[in-house]
Amino acid sequence: xxxxxxxxxxxxxxxxxxxxxxxxxxxxxxxxxxxxxxxxxxxxxxxxxxxxxxxxxxxxxxxxxxxxxxxxxxxxxxxxxxxxxxxxxxxxxxxxxxxxxxxxxxxxxxxxxxxxxxxxxxxxxxxxxxxxxxxxxxxxxxxxxxxxxxxxxxxxxxxxxxxxxxxxx
Numbered sequence: 001x002x003x004x005x006x007x008x009x010x011x012x013x014x015x016x017x018x019x020x021x022x023x024x025x026x027x028x029x030x031x032x033x034x035x036x037x038x039x040x041x042x043x044x045x046x047x048x049x050x051x052x053x054x055x056x057x058x059x060x061x062x063x064x065x066x067x068x069x070x071x072x073x074x075x076x077x078x079x080x081x082x083x084x085x086x087x088x089x090x091x092x093x094x095x096x097x098x099x100x101x102x103x104x105x106x107x108x109x110x111x112x113x114x115x116x117x118x119x120x121x122x123x124x125x126x127x128x129x130x131x132x133x134x135x136x137x138x139x140x141x142x143x144x145x146x147x148x149x150x151x152x153x154x155x156x157x158x159x160x161x162x163x164x165x166x167x168x169x
Contacts, residue, residue, distance in 0.1 A: 003145040009110075009167035012101035019133040019145045022091050023084055031088040031132050035153030090132035090149070093166075097127055102168045110169055111148060113162040125151070126166075132159065 008014040022028055097109070102123060109126035111119040121129065128151025133140060140147060140161075148160035 003139070003141075005145060005163055006165040007096060007100045007168070008165060009169055010103045010106040011168045012103060013099065015096065015100050017096060019091075019131065020139055022133050023089065025091065027095065028089045028091055029130065031090045031130075031135070034090065034130065035149075035156060085137040087137060088132065088135045090130045090146075092127075092151075093129040093131055093148075094127040097123070097166075097168075100168065106168045108169045110167040111160055111163055112165045112167060113160065114164050115162050117160070117162075119148075119160055120169075123168075128152075131163075 003018065003020055005017045005019065006014065007017065106123060109121050109123060111121070113119075130149040130151065131146040132149060133144070133146050139145070143161040144163075146163050148163060149155060
């Protein structure tokens with residue numbers, strides 16, 4: 001049970017989270033590049049959409065379009081085994097916090113650790129937190145299950161470790 005975390009408190013749906021399964025989640029981020037990429041100014045949504053459509057258009061012009069195969073279940077999972085066994089990954093906290101559905105009067109998220117430390121963040125700042133769950137292909141067993149990084153990466157040298165619960169207040 002030591003690799004399980006809770007999201008509880010002033011929420012409609014308390015959650016029990018097992019970070020050991022996140023390695024297969026498509027929302028995971030590469031911790032080696034995440035904060036570097038965050039510093040690059042992101043394009044607005046229209047520009048992103050235009051680039052994606054243009055790329056698809058170019059692909060179809062060059063390669064031709066491929067009609068769907070009615071006899072195929074295109075539920076493909078593509079994994080790079082080398083990347084999974086050597087990479088360092090994390091997850092942005094926002095989808096988990098939103099799934100717990102904080103009540104309308106909730107203002108902060110308190111992070112509790114097994115060594116008694118308490119850290120508080122506003123709901124908006126908590127959404128931006130990044131929860132690292134593996135380093136060099138291995139789960140964070142020593143002082144995990146996750147290491148918590150500020151969304152801007154300002155605590156990269158000293159993340160919050162030994163996390164046991166996120167309490168919405």
